Amino acid sequence: xxxxxxxxxxxxNQIGHExxxxxxxxxxxxxxxxSKKENESYHDACKERFFREEESEVPVARAVLxxxxxxxxxxxxxxxxxxxxxxPKHKEVIMDLVQREAEKCDxxxxxxxxxxxxxxxxxxxxxxxxxxxxxxxxxxxxxNHVIWPYGTGEVIVQNYNSVLTLSHLYQSSDALLVHExxxxxxxxxxxxxxxxxxxxxxxxxIAHQLGSVFQPTYTxxxxxxxxxxxxxxxxxxxxxxxxxxxxxxxxxPQMPENFLAYSTFSWPGLIKHLRQMLIANxxxxxxxxxxxxxxxxxxxIPSSHSTNKPLHFNTSVANLVILRGKDTHSVDLGSFxxxxxxxxxxxxxxxxxxxxxxxxxxxxxxxxxxxxxSQFLLxxxxxxxxxxxxxxxxxxxxxxxxxxxxxxxxFLDSFTALEQVISSYSNL
Amino acid sequence: xxxxxxxxxxxxxxxxxxxxxxPQRRPPPPPPRPLRRRGFRAPSSKEKAAxxxxxxxxxxxxxxxxxxNQVGCRxxxxxLREHAAVNKALLIDMExxxxxxxxxxxxxxxxxxxxLITDVSGSGNNWAVGHKLYGxxxxxxxxxxxxxxxxxxxxxxxxxxxxxxxxxxxxxxxxxxxxxLEDEFPEVYRFVTSVYPSGxxxxxxxxxxxxxxxxxxxxxxxxxxxxxxxxxxxxxNKIHQMVNSGKLGSTVKQNSMIxxxxxxxxxxxxxxxxxxNNIVANLLLNLTSSARFEGSLNMDLNEISxxxxxxxxLHYLVSSLTPLYTxxxxxxxxxxxxxxxxxxxxxxxxxxxxxxxxxxxxxCALLVRGNVQLSDxxxxxxxxxxxxxxxxxxxxxxxxxxxxxxxxxxxxxxLALANNTCVKPxxxxxxxxxxxLYKKKAHLHHYLHIDGMEQSxxxxxxxxxxxxxxxxxxxxxxxxxxxxxxxRLKIAV
Numbered sequence: 065x066x067x068x069x070x071x072x073x074x075x076x077n078q079i080g081h082e083x084x085x086x087x088x089x090x091x092x093x094x095x096x097x098x099s100k101k102e103n104e105s106y107h108d109a110c111k112e113r114f115f116r117e118e119e120s121e122v123p124v125a126r127a128v129l130x131x132x133x134x135x136x137x138x139x140x141x142x143x144x145x146x147x148x149x150x151x152p153k154h155k156e157v158i159m160d161l162v163q164r165e166a167e168k169c170d171x172x173x174x175x176x177x178x179x180x181x182x183x184x185x186x187x188x189x190x191x192x193x194x195x196x197x198x199x200x201x202x203x204x205x206x207x208n209h210v211i212w213p214y215g216t217g218e219v220i221v222q223n224y225n226s227v228l229t230l231s232h233l234y235q236s237s238d239a240l241l242v243h244e245x246x247x248x249x250x251x252x253x254x255x256x257x258x259x260x261x262x263x264x265x266x267x268x269x270i271a272h273q274l275g276s277v278f279q280p281t282y283t284x285x286x287x288x289x290x291x292x293x294x295x296x297x298x299x300x301x302x303x304x305x306x307x308x309x310x311x312x313x314x315x316x317p318q319m320p321e322n323f324l325a326y327s328t329f330s331w332p333g334l335i336k337h338l339r340q341m342l343i344a345n346x347x348x349x350x351x352x353x354x355x356x357x358x359x360x361x362x363x364x365i366p367s368s369h370s371t372n373k374p375l376h377f378n379t380s381v382a383n384l385v386i387l388r389g390k391d392t393h394s395v396d397l398g399s400f401x402x403x404x405x406x407x408x409x410x411x412x413x414x415x416x417x418x419x420x421x422x423x424x425x426x427x428x429x430x431x432x433x434x435x436x437x438s439q440f441l442l443x444x445x446x447x448x449x450x451x452x453x454x455x456x457x458x459x460x461x462x463x464x465x466x467x468x469x470x471x472x473x474x475f476l477d478s479f480t481a482l483e484q485v486i487s488s489y490s491n492l
Numbered sequence: 493x494x495x496x497x498x499x500x501x502x503x504x505x506x507x508x509x510x511x512x513x514x515p516q517r518r519p520p521p522p523p524p525r526p527l528r529r530r531g532f533r534a535p536s537s538k539e540k541a542a543x544x545x546x547x548x549x550x551x552x553x554x555x556x557x558x559x560x561n562q563v564g565c566r567x568x569x570x571x572l573r574e575h576a577a578v579n580k581a582l583l584i585d586m587e588x589x590x591x592x593x594x595x596x597x598x599x600x601x602x603x604x605x606x607x608l609i610t611d612v613s614g615s616g617n618n619w620a621v622g623h624k625l626y627g628x629x630x631x632x633x634x635x636x637x638x639x640x641x642x643x644x645x646x647x648x649x650x651x652x653x654x655x656x657x658x659x660x661x662x663x664x665x666x667x668x669x670x671x672x673l674e675d676e677f678p679e680v681y682r683f684v685t686s687v688y689p690s691g692x693x694x695x696x697x698x699x700x701x702x703x704x705x706x707x708x709x710x711x712x713x714x715x716x717x718x719x720x721x722x723x724x725x726x727x728x729n730k731i732h733q734m735v736n737s738g739k740l741g742s743t744v745k746q747n748s749m750i751x752x753x754x755x756x757x758x759x760x761x762x763x764x765x766x767x768x769n770n771i772v773a774n775l776l777l778n779l780t781s782s783a784r785f786e787g788s789l790n791m792d793l794n795e796i797s798x799x800x801x802x803x804x805x806l807h808y809l810v811s812s813l814t815p816l817y818t819x820x821x822x823x824x825x826x827x828x829x830x831x832x833x834x835x836x837x838x839x840x841x842x843x844x845x846x847x848x849x850x851x852x853x854x855x856c857a858l859l860v861r862g863n864v865q866l867s868d869x870x871x872x873x874x875x876x877x878x879x880x881x882x883x884x885x886x887x888x889x890x891x892x893x894x895x896x897x898x899x900x901x902x903x904x905x906x907l908a909l910a911n912n913t914c915v916k917p918x919x920x921x922x923x924x925x926x927x928x929l930y931k932k933k934a935h936l937h938h939y940l941h942i943d944g945m946e947q948s949x950x951x952x953x954x955x956x957x958x959x960x961x962x963x964x965x966x967x968x969x970x971x972x973x974x975x976x977x978x979x980r981l982k983i984a985v
Contacts, residue, residue: 074790184795216873216888218789220799220855261867263788263894450980451888457978458885460802479981487983
């Protein structure tokens with residue numbers, strides 16, 4: 065099954081470009097440290113998932129690039145065949161392109177949209193396009209990859225845009241996979257040792273993390289074929305309830321390429337770190353708070369205000385761990401199945417899943433990714449809503465939105481929807 | 493297409509609802525060809541190749557009056573140096589001298605007669621003559637020429653008006669054109685660069701003209717960039733001193749000074765205002781750079797308006813440009829880069845007599861050009877934030893842009909636009925000067941005898957200015973006060 069990627073706005077298109085670069089780089093540029101047969105299966109699965117062939121036999125990304133000005137897209141034309149540049153009135157044109165890409169898939173596995181929350185095109189048009197996708201493809205999977213802007217200043221009205229976008233996406237999307245610029249920036253600074261960080265560096269880290277999730281894997285133990293329905297599988301495993309759609313992503317290890325040759329990793333070490341990153345809500349593998357421990361189960365009635373729940377402990381709805389590389393078959397993931405990590409209303413067996421492949425990813429001999437539906441994003445969400453509310457209370461910038469048909473009631477609806485999400489995640 | 497990017501405006505990307513057109517005051521001209529007309533079709537391979545040289549969104553420059561045309565002239569001169577842009581300009585003046593000079597000078601091939609509107613006797617430093625008399629007379633002609641110019645744009649995003657406030661044509665006819673633009677092209681942004689008169693202005697009636705023009709700017713402009721000659725003059729002097737001081741044994745690169753014209757400063761016969769006008773021209777160049785060149789974080793004009801104008805009438809942006817010049821030694825240590833950021837906030841780099849650091853910010857935009865990375869930009873914002881006061885509901889009120897291509901002669905540059913209460917003193921002084929004349933009814937008769945002018949024009953204008961000052965006062969009153977965040981919505985569990 066194939067995924068159609070829709071890149072929206074400057075951010076979406078810049079990241080999309082890096083994602084396809086990363087995927088291609090992984091498939092063609094590395095040996096995979098596995099058998100030739102394995103490598104070929106991986107290659108084929110990847111190709112089916114993300115590419116189609118034109119007459120020239122050159123693989124073309126199954127991507128639709130959307131922006132309201134030509135500059136960014138024209139720099140990335142090499143990776144995709146279809147693009148559109150136009151204003152909001154051309155819904156038919158965008159959907160027409162999407163329809164054509166969808167039809168070129170033997171089997172449509174769903175849609176993956178990439179956008180930022182802060183600006184205008186990615187966020188506003190992105191939410192609009194997602195709604196259109198939902199209307200046109202009511203039973204397809206839609207995963208929105210959303211970039212949270214830096215806390216300080218990219219766009220002044222970013223919190224309004226974020227509130228409006230998130231509340232609308234929540235209605236039509238199946239899940240939101242979130243990357244925060246502040247977090248990725250820290251990874252670039254502290255783990256990747258980059259001195260002068262550019263957006264390109266940030267986008268490449270994001271692309272690496274996305275690749276580590278969406279490159280082919282086996283989803284069942286002893287599976288013979290690479291999974292053909294990654295989006296469907298992801299939704300099934302991670303989004304058991306429509307109120308809980310916010311997914312965070314962590315991966316380990318992350319380091320500059322020239323360090324890789326000097327580093328060795330053990331699976332127990334990697335898994336231990338990844339688990340603690342989950343529990344302590346650490347953004348990366350450095351600076352993890354090892355003091356945080358899961359609560360003791362059975363000692364008193366678990367409730368949202370239970371004093372048993374230690375502060376800063378990150379409760380999960382569901383988790384997915386993806387292992388790539390050497391000896392993945394022997395990795396012990398028992399620590400992730402610990403019921404105390406999860407909210408009480410799901411069977412722990414259902415709450416945790418693992419995907420694996422012996423083929424290594426992007427030159428990392430061993431690597432693990434965690435996609436988590438947990439309280440990872442609770443604080444950032446609360447912060448964004450708080451700032452937006454603060455600004456809304458003084459009515460600043462509202463006239464800029466009412467000019468285009470977004471009324472105060474629309475804002476209030478969005479605030480209400482998100483306070484509901486915050487409340488739900490807080491009470492896990 | 494009207495505007496290109498969604499400009500950070502969520503609704504435009506999500507649901508577009510057209511602004512209702514105001515009722516026509518005169519019989520409408522024949523319906524114009526719609527500006528946003530392009531649908532989409534799949535690109536041919538030729539177009540894909542052409543797309544490697546991306547089309548840019550376009551602006552139209554309307555230069556009105558002597559000041560407007562002289563500044564505009566400097567702008568086109570420098571713009572052509574940045575790239576061979578197809579220029580879209582309309583030059584308007586009610587006396588022939590300045591426009592004729594332009595047409596005989598080195599830019600004579602840049603403009604053609606279809607882009608000019610001139611008359612003979614000028615406006616006599618009288619706003620009413622410019623606005624009411626000439627406005628009425630030339631309306632059809634102006635509309636027609638604007639339409640022609642706009643039709644050549646694939647994607648018209650913005651009109652720039654350049655004018656002075658103190659005279660007759662720039663002030664009166666300039667603001668008339670502003671009104672016209674709102675009527676005829678309601679969805680295209682209107683950016684106005686206004687040169688405000690100084691205290692020692694030799695035009696006695698400049699306070700009248702300025703206040704009458706202010707009302708129009710309050711009501712019809714999207715953004716105003718006020719400029720004061722005193723500030724330009726001080727900057728010119730500062731550069732002059734630096735060039736002549738031989739300080740540190742380094743030399744200033746001739747073409748890098750924001751006061752210099754194209755070509756060597758020695759060969760061109762520079763007129764007295766040229767250096768000052770070049771500063772304003774550079775302001776406009778930097779403002780439009782993101783629309784013209786690539787960058788990792790684009791900041792188009794509509795985004796500037798969207799992010800910097802929290803309330804419709806508070807759209808006055810104080811601008812500063814750094815560096816003023818580059819030294820010949822090319823390697824720039826990051827300390828010098830940080831200095832560039834610090835300078836942007838210092839009193840002596842602002843283009844009006846104002847001190848943003850000691851007043852209240854509503855919002856601030858930084859547009860960086862050249863070899864500056866995201867991390868440099870962020871580091872400097874963090875560094876400077878503690879010394880700046882932002883209004884309580886916009887503590888992180890920063891809008892940033894990164895454009896890869898620097899101005900000629902520089903490796904990097906910075907344009908800062910501040911929506912800050914430090915404009916207030918300029919407006920208060922203007923009001924005071926106005927009242928001095930108005931109380932004595934001095935020179936009023938020159939205005940009142942023009943058809944369409946009444947006493948109420950004056951009283952409404954001063955009232956509009958007073959209201960504006962009051963809005964700034966209310967904001968200033970919140971500065972430094974205790975911060976109580978409004979309570980959040982409560983959800984029943």
